[in-house]
Amino acid sequence: xxxxADLPLHYGHVPQWLARRMSLLGxxxxxxxxxxxxxxxxxxxxxxxxxxxxxxxxxxxxWHSSGITTSVMGALKKAINPRSAELGIYICGGKGKxxxxxxxxxxxxxxxxxxxxxxxxxxxxxxAKVDNTAIQDGFQLYLHSFVLSNQGEWAVVQQGMNDATSMxxxxxxxxxxxxxxxxxxxxxxxxxxxxxxxxxxxxAANVTKDxxxxxxxxxxxxxxxxxxxxxxxxxxxxxxxxxxxxxxGSVLALAHDTNPADFExxxxxxxxGPRTLQSLTLVSEVIHGTPSRxxxxxxxxxxxxxxxxxxxxxxxxxxDETISTLKDALYKAKIGESDxxxxxxxxxxxxxxxxxxxxxxxxxxxxxxxxxxxxxRHNGRTVFGKAPKPKxxxxxxxx
Numbered sequence: 001x002x003x004x005a006d007l008p009l010h011y012g013h014v015p016q017w018l019a020r021r022m023s024l025l026g027x028x029x030x031x032x033x034x035x036x037x038x039x040x041x042x043x044x045x046x047x048x049x050x051x052x053x054x055x056x057x058x059x060x061x062x063w064h065s066s067g068i069t070t071s072v073m074g075a076l077k078k079a080i081n082p083r084s085a086e087l088g089i090y091i092c093g094g095k096g097k098x099x100x101x102x103x104x105x106x107x108x109x110x111x112x113x114x115x116x117x118x119x120x121x122x123x124x125x126x127x128a129k130v131d132n133t134a135i136q137d138g139f140q141l142y143l144h145s146f147v148l149s150n151q152g153e154w155a156v157v158q159q160g161m162n163d164a165t166s167m168x169x170x171x172x173x174x175x176x177x178x179x180x181x182x183x184x185x186x187x188x189x190x191x192x193x194x195x196x197x198x199x200x201x202x203x204a205a206n207v208t209k210d211x212x213x214x215x216x217x218x219x220x221x222x223x224x225x226x227x228x229x230x231x232x233x234x235x236x237x238x239x240x241x242x243x244x245x246x247x248x249g250s251v252l253a254l255a256h257d258t259n260p261a262d263f264e265x266x267x268x269x270x271x272x273g274p275r276t277l278q279s280l281t282l283v284s285e286v287i288h289g290t291p292s293r294x295x296x297x298x299x300x301x302x303x304x305x306x307x308x309x310x311x312x313x314x315x316x317x318x319x320d321e322t323i324s325t326l327k328d329a330l331y332k333a334k335i336g337e338s339d340x341x342x343x344x345x346x347x348x349x350x351x352x353x354x355x356x357x358x359x360x361x362x363x364x365x366x367x368x369x370x371x372x373x374x375x376x377r378h379n380g381r382t383v384f385g386k387a388p389k390p391k392x393x394x395x396x397x398x399x
Contacts (some may be wrong), residue, residue, distance in 0.1 A: 014061075014071045015383055018307050021319050022059045022071065025283075027079025028326045029055070031087060032287045035333065036345070039088045039149035046147055046155040047174030051286070053297035058279075058286050060304040060314045069159045069170050070095050073145045088150040093124075099144035099158075106146065115152050123175070127156045131171045139169040244296040245364060250355035251281045251302070252367070254347070269325070269343050275378065276321040277347070279303040283322060284347035293352075305371070305380070312371040313387045315378030 014022070033042045045051045056068030059075065077091040084090045090109050093102035103121045110117030124146045132141040139160030147155040156173035255278035272280065282303035285293055304319050305312040329341040372380075373390045380387030 313380030
């Protein structure tokens, strides 16, 4: 499914202290999804722009910026490719000159796996042609990532730039099976067009090559079986209006108002502090949540903040505890001890249960303020440096 999201254009590099952690946590999240749901589900999620944005937020990237695309794909490629034989997932291409290496990388994978290299390369090139040339929307592609399973299923994440509007547009594609390009490449495009995110194709139909070419002759408005919005605002700070406060409040209530020992399913997480539990709950939702749970991806920035300090500095201590807990759970699951992994999996369900009767108040700004005041305790850090110790108290306020 090609889909797209419009994002404010951001420049700059991800600092090494964050890039390394993004790769570790991104790899662990990917492994957890594949272990529980399979490679196909991971590819489906990669094709969902809201889920992808939520993943970028939980990894500590700026909550709405175009930089999420490059950074997340780079982190995943670094984490996944050394383990491709084990995980059954390969990531090709990337930004700029790396995108041009996609055909060569696909040939190497095809030689190793026996997959149809020429068809994969054709698919890679055609998705880029559709988004860069056939769709005349003013965005020039500069990133192309091709994600492939050992079963031949694929997803594409690519991004274009519009200098005139200072916006970037991210496109997602997915094919549920790829023996040839004519086999059900479910295609729809998300993005801002005249104020709407438009679906360009019928997702229920099996689309052939000729059908794709006919599609390009049609006006998008004629092909709208479904509309879903992902329009990221231009303002840099995170505001209450950008977050589902009821959902966020239930996560905070689970993490801070409840002793995990009270829940039989959380006994394996004994020793994990409230702030880490908050992050683990949001990570759990990225792994196990349903598509409707990602309509407000900014909420996931409350796991590990953002490198620019919005909504608060990245808490490195909490980030490392999250990585350690998830990786330990995955390791134990491999040797037959799945209790800890199951406990993490239940966090998202427990948060959703609390949400049913949860009534949020108006303490959103105070929550961010207190997260920032406590940031030094968690070794908070941004691209501008370490979070300083504030004067006065540092008691965390909740919804």
